[in-house]
Amino acid sequence: MNDFLEEVWTIALRHWRKKTKLWDLIYLPLMGLGVFGVGYGIESITSASFYAGRYSSFFSFGVLVYIFFSGALWQGSNIITDSNHFIRLLLVAPISKYAVLFGETLALLVGITRSYLLLGVFFLIMSSKLSLVRMLFIIIYSLYLILTGVAAGLFLSTFSASKEVSSSIANWSSYILLFLSGVIFPVSALPEIAQRVLRLNPFVYIIDLFRFLMLGIGEFPLAVDVEVAVVFGLIIIPLGVYQFDRRLRR
Template sequence: MSSIDSIAIMIYRQVKRYIGARSRIVTTFVQPVIWIFFFGLGMGSLFTFNNPYIDTLMKQQFGGLDYITFLTSGVVAMTIFTASFISGVSVIWDKQFGFLKETLVAPAHRASIIIGRSIGDALTILLQATIITLISKAIAPGLRLTGLLPALVYGFILSLGLISLGIAIATKMTSPEGFQMIVNLVMMPLQFLSGIFFPISRLPDWAQIIAKLNPLTYAVDGMRYWLTGVSTFDPLIDVALLVVLSGILMIIAVRMFEKATIEE
């Protein structure tokens, strides 16, 4: 079996698996919708005073955007980040149901299996992000849908890297509960130190250092640029750093998967 064939088969398998899991589809939309409609509208009201001068000052804190638009552009990136990281749990389920053994003994290069799996999951995650963006447009008119496609390119690169990281972690684990604990432990600080909920320039100096080391920061910044026109860094620097990061994480995942044994 050629590498292209095995990649295509894994993409098809991951997409079909996602479409067949209705509960997963519903769940992946609940969290971002809650953040946007409840947290976004609630916090947005705190920065609205119905006074043109004060409202202008408030918007300056968010790059000239109203808070709901600022938050929504970040939540789109958060949707990709969360779904990508968590997708690694499917490797553990594949272990328990025996599918992983089949892929390990299949006449295909293991790198192509990882790549196909990552691309398949990334495509379904981008579909989620697209729908979330379209829904959010109703309450965040400042979003520029003309920038959705390039924003999704940033999201796709981020997704490939994080899916690979999730696969690398899951390869060495046997418990879905343990995997979820690790994911939640890592995700929470990365989300709050990425510029999703507030500008990183408003963080303490020590937190800004951590934020600049956080890969999610550059995905949020790049996607926000294309969706709103506002950014902290150069969008080209954002995408370059994401490409390097995703490449490194995918190489790590491939190496770990190549060393995996049937007994694991």
């Protein structure tokens, strides 16, 4: 167990040692605040009668999940494309594939926390329903989101041998997440046939669970959201590690 934790820490430390530009710490919070501004702007010209809460909150927290998961998806994709010669390093000093997954997750979580510290303060001001217990669940669930995102990136990218195709896969996955997962609009606002199709997408429930934690409001029953999120993680995490291991053995 100690060896595993040491390997996870080594992977994460490898990222933290990279120099961070001041602009990287500024533009992400500004982009996040811009998302909230867009949400308020859309709310002023559209009716949100199909949703129990304010559309600005619905839109903003949906996009926040999208930023978390798509960033994790790219992180997993970059491991496979070996843009930083990471796989070569693993071949020289082989370590647990799960340690790689958790190390990348830890590094990304700390990076997001650092970049979105100002947004965290904004969340506390914006949502009166946030308590210490709820904040703890949000942190745990955010870690889980990033973990599954990295695993999904590993899994999807192993089906391509080139960096270009791998990047295209990550791009299209991000588009599906943005437009077909209830990020921008509630699923209940769509026609019945479209609702049935989108309800087959597990990300609809994963995003809805995050909104429930932040706002106390969800489109679907909480038990359904939790069940789908857990089952998706139990499937995609082992699959991502398995595909990653197969890629290394080629």
